[in-house]
Amino acid sequence: MQGQTDKASQFNPMDIPFTQRLSYKQTRLTVIVAFMLGTLLSLIQVGFDYLSQNASIDREIRALLQISHNPAARITYNIDAELAQELALGLLNSPAVIHAELIDNSGLTLASVSRPPLQSGYRVFSDFLFGKQRRFADPLSVSHAPEESLGVLVLEVDTYAFGSHFLERAWLTLVTGFVRSLLLSLILLVLFNAMLTRPLVKLIADLSERNPRQVEQQPLTCPAAHVDDEIGVLVKVTNRQLHSVAQENAQRREAEDQLTRHLAELEDRVNARTAELKASNERLSQSNLELQQARAEALHTAQARAAFLASMSHEIRTPLNGLLGMLNLARENPLDEQQRQQLDIAQESGKVLMELLNDILDLSKFEAGQLELEQIAFDPAALAEETTRLLSPNCHAQVQLTCLIDTQLPALCLGDPKRVRQIISNLLSNALKFTRSGRVDLRLRSSQHGLLIEVEDTGIGISEEAQARLFQPFTQAAAGIAREYGGTGLGLALCKRLCEAMQGTLQVSSQVNQGSRFSAWLPLTSLSGPANWPALSGLVLLTSSASSGLGEQLRQWLPYFGLQLRFIDATELQAPQPDAALLICQHVEEALAMRQHSQLPVLLLGDFAAQLDTRQSSELAPLQQALLPLTRHTLYQALQQSLNQTGNADSHPHSSGKTSAPFSGKVLLVEDNRVNQMVAQGMLGKLGCSVSLAEDGLKALERLENEDFDLVLMDCNMPLLDGYQTTRRIRQQPRWQGLPIIALTANALPEERKRCQAAGMDDYLAKPFRREDLAALLQQWLPKAGASD
Incomplete structure (x- = not known):
């Protein structure tokens, strides 16, 4: 049986198809390259021949015209029609000329002869290469009067007379090139077969007769004349491999014996391990079933929560819409002071309830991954000033609220203004809630590739332990915070997640009883440069402290408006101030005291409408007032009116004096x-x-x-x-x-x-x-x- 198997496994080199043999492949590759090269050279030769032939057509006809020029000139000079006819017939004897015509200087045709062009099946190639016909015209004149035209000799040439010879030469060139390539392929096939295929076939036959299972292997014999070439090297390498195979066979038999023994031991171990795996699989299946049940319960819970939020949103917002809407309508009716105060309190309570509902819904959007951010252009400074103004009623009487805008802040940024406003509002509300005295400052400035929002207060501060859980939902710094200050603990958690959603950061630094600073960095794209304001001029005296929030705000923006600022007290004002143009005060009593020493125009900062009587107003005249917290536009308008400088502040893009017109429809x-x-x-x-x-x-x-x-x-x-x-x-x-x-x-x-x-x-x-x-x-x-x- 083994002998039959070995005989069947022997390989007959003659079984290799002719087209798969190395000699054929080598010949085919060589011939293809030679054929392509020969064809290319033939085409180049034909191309040069074509250019030469094309030029020779014009050359020969020009020579014919040159020969006929003088006789034709004499004929046209003498107006001899008989000689003109003979000359035309003579020109027609040329095999290429199919029409000859002799015309005098008056346009009279002295002679005109024609014959049909040659017809052939190959003519279409000639016409494509050289054109069907060519027309030549030779102006006639005599040598002693070359400028005087005697007429014109016209020849029409059939290019096939020349093109047929070119086609014959081109065909012969291509055929001889093909024959050369064919002969080359036959010669190379014979040479490659003798030098390459036959030695390899003999080597393959010898190798196929070997039994790879034999321990002792006889070395292969190298064909004559191939000891030092690649075939000889192949024989040496093969003999070396045969020797290695024989050694490996012996080692393999020994390894097989050892493997048989190990397999018996392994089978016993596998049986024991299989029993353990079966028990583990049963436990894993039970765990998977429990996980699937838990997943189904979690999905059901998420769906129930989404349905609950939608229902809660609808059920709470519907009556809340009626409550706030009716309050708004009622506040527009004639009311006494007590009624208006009661309605204001009710409306503020409704707004608080609305903000709480929005915070809960926003938190649910984060958890569900449904938060969508807009990308629109907005003014970050105007947004911050408006938010500060809206939250200013929450400020305690002993707290100074200031909005500090960097003068280099871009006028337009690209982002989600609603979410930026939410971040500012939550941070500012948090600072106002926990600050009973001192300062709360909102700062906006441009940073590297973004906007930096900072809210700093002098409130109760946050311990390091509480800072670790500060941004967790429904969590506050201490257990007694909610009882004393109120709140749900959602605002800072939402700020943190909004900053992260915008690819920004939110950080806090705080010390107990000294205050806190929250810094939010948002990577917003700047769409324009800083805002431009019409320049004012003059020296402004300020009685406020330079270290106060108001002092810092004025010190920052008055020079940007083009004004000079000087901080003074009552004693300094007693001295003459001839270069001053305006006095800014924050207290009525201080302004009245200053007025005793100076008649400068006064700008009062704050809400003093209820404090000033007629006498005080007359004593302080000329007087302008600006409400706190100050915005840039409010400050600019008050300064402009106080200084009697006619700039167009309302034309500024941040003007808040616009009112919406009523609608029709x-x-x-x-x-x-x-x-x-x-x-x-x-x-x-x-x-x-x-x-x-x-x-x-x-x-x-x-x-x-x-x-x-x-x-x-x-x-x-x-x-x-x-x-x-x-x-x-x-x-x-x-x-x-x-x-x-x-x-x-x-x-x-x-x-x-x-x-x-x-x-x-x-x-x-x-x-x-x-x-x-x-x-x-x-x-x-x-x-x-x-x-x-």
């Missing part, structure tokens, strides 16, 4: 809640809109059928036909395709906006909304009234 309000109906109707009426009401989607469709509207405010959750279905039905009608539809919903989660857009709504307004929010939407979707305020 007919609005369909689709709302089922009576309180929300009253709120929306009241706000729309104040904004100048005509309002029609529909309690559900079906009535809204009926209203649209019978009346024309400019805009639809659509509540999303209604009986009978909700806002989504109603909007889809409206969009199915071609005449209502361009009608703006704004969603009114108490669900403030991100997927709600996408759901409204999918239904066909154009915009989205979350409840509760302010009149300013509604006016912004009307500004976009409704035309303004023709008259302005």
Whole structure:
């Protein structure tokens, strides 16, 4: 059996196909290269021949014209038609000329002869290369008057007479090149077979007859004349490998015997290990089942939480919208001071509740990975000043709140202004809450590749232990903080996550009873340079301390406005100040005392409307007032008016004196809640809109059928036909395709906006909304009234 196997395993070199043999491959490669090179050289030769032939056509015809020039000139000079005919017939004897014509200087044809061109199947190649015909014209003149034209000799040449010879030569060149390549391939095939294939075939045959299982192997015999070339080296290497194989076979037999013994031992170990693995697999399967159950419970919990948040958002925002809306409307009615104070307190409480709800929803968006950041242009300085002004009522009487804007801060940045405002508002609210006296400073300045926001206070401070858990949700520095100061512990956690979402950082440094500093760095792209203000001039005297927040603010911005600043006290003012143009004071008594020594114009900083009587106002005249905390625009306008310098401050892009004009248009309000109906109707009426009401989607469709509207405010959750279905039905009608539809919903989660857009709504307004929010939407979707305020 083994002998049969060995015989079957022997390899016959003649079994190699001819096209797979080395000699054929070597020959094929050589011939291909030689054929390509020969063809290229032949083509080059044909190309040179073509250029030479093409030039010779013109050369020969020009020579013929030169020979015929003098006879033709004499004929045209003598106007001899008979000789002209003979000359033309003579030129026609040339095999290339198919038309000859002799014309005198008056345009009279003295002779004209023609014959048909040659016809051939190869003519198309000649015409392609040399053109079908060529026309030559020789102006005639005599030697003693070369400028005088006697006529013209015209020849038309059939290029095939020349092209046929070129084609014959080109064909012969290509055929001989091919024959040379064929002969070369046959010669090389024979040589390569004798020198390469035969020795290798003999070597393969000898090698295939060997039995690799034999321990002793006879060395291979090297073919004659190949001892020192590659074949000889191959034989030496093969003999060395055969010897190594024989040794390895002997070692392998010994190793097989040892392996057999080890396999028996291993089999026993495997059986024991298999029993252990079976038990482990059973435990792992049980663990996987428990994990799957836990995952299902977690998904169910997440879905339940999302549903709860959506329901909570809707159920809380709906009555809150009615509460805040009615409070806003009530505050616009005639009220006494006590009633207005009560309504203000109720409205502030509603805003606090609204901010708490928004914080909880934002925190849920972070946990669900649904937070979406906008990328729009905004003014960071104006945003910070507005936030400071809105939070200033939360400031204690003994606390000085200051907004310090770097003069080199870019006027426009690219980012999410809503989230930047949220960071500033939370940090500033936190500082005001825990500071009962001293200073709270908000600083904005540009840093490397971004915006740096710093809030520094002189409050109660934070211990190092409490700083470690400061940014955890629902966590405060100490157990008694919530009882004494209030709060939920969400603000700083949201700030931290908002900074991280913007690829920024939030850091804190604090000492107990000395204050805290929160630093937020946001990588916002700058879109412009610093803001430009029309320059003012003059020397301003300031009685405030240079180390106070107000002093630092004025020391920073007055020189930027072009003014000089000098800090003085009452004793210094007793001396003449001839170069001074304005006096700035922070206290009424201080201003009255200063006025006894100087008649400079006075700028009072603070809310003194209730403190100044008629006498004091007359004593301080000329007098200007500016509310604290100061903004750049407020400060600039007050300085400008005090110094009587006519700059155009309102033209500055940060001017806050703009008022929205009333709107015109007919609005369909689709709302089922009576309180929300009253709120929306009241706000729309104040904004100048005509309002029609529909309690559900079906009535809204009926209203649209019978009346024309400019805009639809659509509540999303209604009986009978909700806002989504109603909007889809409206969009199915071609005449209502361009009608703006704004969603009114108490669900403030991100997927709600996408759901409204999918239904066909154009915009989205979350409840509760302010009149300013509604006016912004009307500004976009409704035309303004023709008259302005």
